[in-house]
Amino acid sequence: MSKSHVLEVGGAGYIGSHMSKMLVQSGYEVLVLDNLSTGFRDAVRYGQLIEGDFADQVFLEQLFSTQHIDAVLHFAALSQVGESVREPARYYRNNVANTQNLLDAMLRHDVRRFLFSSTAALFGEPEYTPIDEQHPQRPINPYGRSKRMVEEMLADYDQAYGLRSVSLRYFNAAGADPEGELGERHDPESHLIPLVLQAASGRRESIAIYGNDYPTPDGTCVRDYIHVWDLCSAHLLALEHLLVDGESAAYNLGNGKGFSVQEVIDTARKVTGQSIPVVLQGRRSGDPAILVADSQKARQELGWLPRFGDLETIIDHAWAWERKKGYLW
Known part of the structure; x- marks a missing residue:
């Protein structure tokens, strides 16, 4: 059929x-x-x-x-x-x-x-x-x-x-296509993980952290990737x-679990082997401390089973795209 x-x-x-x-x-x-x-x-x-x-x-x-x-x-x-x-x-x-x-x-x-x-x-x-x-x-x-x-x-x-x-x-x-054929591209880029990886690859001088005094374990915002x-x-x-x-x-x-901005940067340093310079700036208005999804309904009703839930895998796939396709920018 x-x-x-x-x-x-x-x-x-x-x-x-x-x-x-x-x-x-x-x-x-x-x-x-x-x-x-x-x-x-x-x-x-x-x-x-x-x-x-x-x-x-x-x-x-x-x-x-x-x-x-x-x-x-x-x-x-x-x-x-x-x-x-x-x-x-x-x-x-x-x-x-x-x-x-x-x-x-x-x-x-x-x-x-x-x-x-x-x-x-x-x-x-x-x-x-x-x-x-x-x-x-x-x-x-x-x-x-x-x-x-x-x-x-x-x-x-x-x-x-x-x-x-x-x-x-x-x-x-x-993240990006696990086979490395496709990835994330925005002009201008505004998403944290590609911005961090641009700093790792040298296409950006540093990555900004907007506030480190939030009520979270390390003071930086927590998001669900x-x-x-x-x-x-x-x-x-x-x-x-x-x-x-x-x-x-x-x-x-969503993943159902959150990762802080600092965790994303630290994991990217581990995956890429690069130092990734950071610049601390003030909080942005309208940024909640924590945003995490409850995706149980999708799991129960659609039978959805995410395969790539850990941050290191997400960043590893995105880094493969950044290295392979950097010439496009």
Whole structure:
């Protein structure tokens, strides 16, 4: 029996490019839609790239009219918290209005399975950790609010139109393809592990620690880092759930344990054998001391079993990518 045809919106980015590889290796037919504003053409090594923008309703109509699509995976959100505070209109337009364009095109062509890349940012300041799906949602920036709006929209579209969806709320995606073919690339880079490894490889002079006086064991912030390949495996299970007419759902995705900024740097020093200079700076506003996910629901309902949970493996895979692909930058 042939596998389903899926459309990956934003599939030329970090997580999307890894997802394409896993989907193709699992037998799916994959179309990658990306405007390449933050993604990279050469990251689309699996599936067929269609260059276009999901803001363009005429383009979406043509796409859905000419392609057989069984399900849509949405990775095309803007995701920089600070930028969302400076430019909220851009975030609501792309993350909310354009997503509605996509959903409406799906409905017109009777495509009713949707996988949404959501975020832990919709919870806001944690009232308790680890954070489960019942944690209150009080996002503190336009980025988090835009994601919460889409989740609310999805609930309404399910009830009114029967569009089934799974929202996957990421904590900190990290690492790289275990085979070294793909990895993390952002311009500018804002994620801790690649920044630390850029300092290790000499592409950056040092790494900043923003505050060392938090109520944590070593005073630095604690975050939950989930390997990108494990993140993708959860998407694959969620897609399979939808394709057998499973109900709509939302899941928190993380390691279930946290690592401090200092632990990340110390582990990177061990993996790379480099000294990695550090510059201590003041706290950043809005940085909670601890953010850790409770992912039991995904484990129980989807049968998700992360393979790469230890920090050393995550950093080792990311370091292999940094060394192999450094010339791309």
